[in-house]
Amino acid sequence: MIEPLLKVNNLKKYFPIRKGVLGREHGSVKAVDDVSFYVNEGETLGIVGESGCGKSTTGRMIMRLLDPTEGSIEFEGKDLAKLSNAEMRNARREIQMVFQDPYASLNPRHSIRKILEEPLIVHGLGDAKERSRRVNELLEIVGLSSYHAKRYPHQFSGGQRQRVGIARALMTNPKLIIADEPVSALDVSIQAQVLNLMQDLQKDLKLTYIFIAHDLGVVRHISDRVGVMYLGKMVELAESEQLYNNPLHPYAKGLLSAVPVPDPDFKREQILLTGDIPSPSNPPTGCTFHTRCPFKTDICKTVVPKLVEVEKGHSVACHLYDEQFNNDI
Numbered sequence: 001m002i003e004p005l006l007k008v009n010n011l012k013k014y015f016p017i018r019k020g021v022l023g024r025e026h027g028s029v030k031a032v033d034d035v036s037f038y039v040n041e042g043e044t045l046g047i048v049g050e051s052g053c054g055k056s057t058t059g060r061m062i063m064r065l066l067d068p069t070e071g072s073i074e075f076e077g078k079d080l081a082k083l084s085n086a087e088m089r090n091a092r093r094e095i096q097m098v099f100q101d102p103y104a105s106l107n108p109r110h111s112i113r114k115i116l117e118e119p120l121i122v123h124g125l126g127d128a129k130e131r132s133r134r135v136n137e138l139l140e141i142v143g144l145s146s147y148h149a150k151r152y153p154h155q156f157s158g159g160q161r162q163r164v165g166i167a168r169a170l171m172t173n174p175k176l177i178i179a180d181e182p183v184s185a186l187d188v189s190i191q192a193q194v195l196n197l198m199q200d201l202q203k204d205l206k207l208t209y210i211f212i213a214h215d216l217g218v219v220r221h222i223s224d225r226v227g228v229m230y231l232g233k234m235v236e237l238a239e240s241e242q243l244y245n246n247p248l249h250p251y252a253k254g255l256l257s258a259v260p261v262p263d264p265d266f267k268r269e270q271i272l273l274t275g276d277i278p279s280p281s282n283p284p285t286g287c288t289f290h291t292r293c294p295f296k297t298d299i300c301k302t303v304v305p306k307l308v309e310v311e312k313g314h315s316v317a318c319h320l321y322d323e324q325f326n327n328d329i
């Protein structure tokens with residue numbers, strides 16, 4: 001059996017809440033709370049959820065921009081959570097990130113050439129001539145031209161800037177790209193172009209993606225499998241088509257109700273998501289979605305549902321679908 005490229009096990013990130021002059025710890029914000037998943041080489045795992053659900057924190061922990069509170073992140077069999085800073089610097093050649101706002105993530109005072117060369121310089125790769133060749137090559141690969149290297153970020157449109165962001169992520173020839181809301185800041189007409197580019201690059205360069213977004217419609221376009229997060233937990237994980245045709249978790253159904261369906265004959269159960277997301281510093285007991293769930297029962301308020309595989313490749317954390325739980329009562 002082929003091992004996944006990345007395995008995330010029981011990952012947690014708790015941010016301490018400090019109060020008072022002495023900064024004593026008064027509880028914590030459970031930004032990511034016991035999340036596990038894997039990503040196979042060459043596939044795209046989409047991670048979706050509303051803002052504050054922990055999806056970006058998960059991506060940042062995989063990059064080790066944040067240290068996990070608990071859990072392991074195995075990349076090619078090595079636990080990234082245990083690597084020293086020097087070892088992690090090497091590992092980052094293989095794992096790169098594309099950010100949401102390409103303007104904020106590109107230094108406005110640096111030329112595109114300087115921005116693109118930087119990852120090679122940081123990792124000590126190539127001499128000046130080789131770096132220059134690689135910059136020109138990557139600009140062509142992402143649909144720009146070598147003459148763009150002289151320009152500055154403000155001289156580009158949003159879509160072009162995100163192409164530069166993608167080129168920068170590819171400079172060190174990584175295996176895994178974590179794309180954190182890569183098209184959310186772009187016009188809808190440009191989003192499809194950038195998504196198509198990412199799909200072409202994935203095929204040509206055999207890339208593996210974790211694609212983080214709040215919009216299930218965008219994630220569907222690109223993902224093989226999709227994980228839905230709510231208040232720091234993974235509540236449903238399934239192959240893309242399984243999730244879109246047969247969502248099981250009421251929260252996933254609610255998110256999908258907002259996605260337009262191109263086929264007028266396709267009828268989907270509509271669930272209106274009402275109420276605000278509770279604070280992750282004081283999450284509801286039991287199923288954290290029970291304060292917004294139209295199907296909640298008493299047990300939902302006290303018992304945390306486990307993520308259980310209910311059909312091949314399709315897992316959900318909901319008492320309605322937790323056969324183990326139902327068999328126990």
Ligand code: SF4
Pocket residue numbers: 249250251287288289290291293294295296297300305317318319320
């Ligand atoms: Fe709703 Fe209960 Fe399922 Fe949570 S466990 S999603 S509250 S039915």
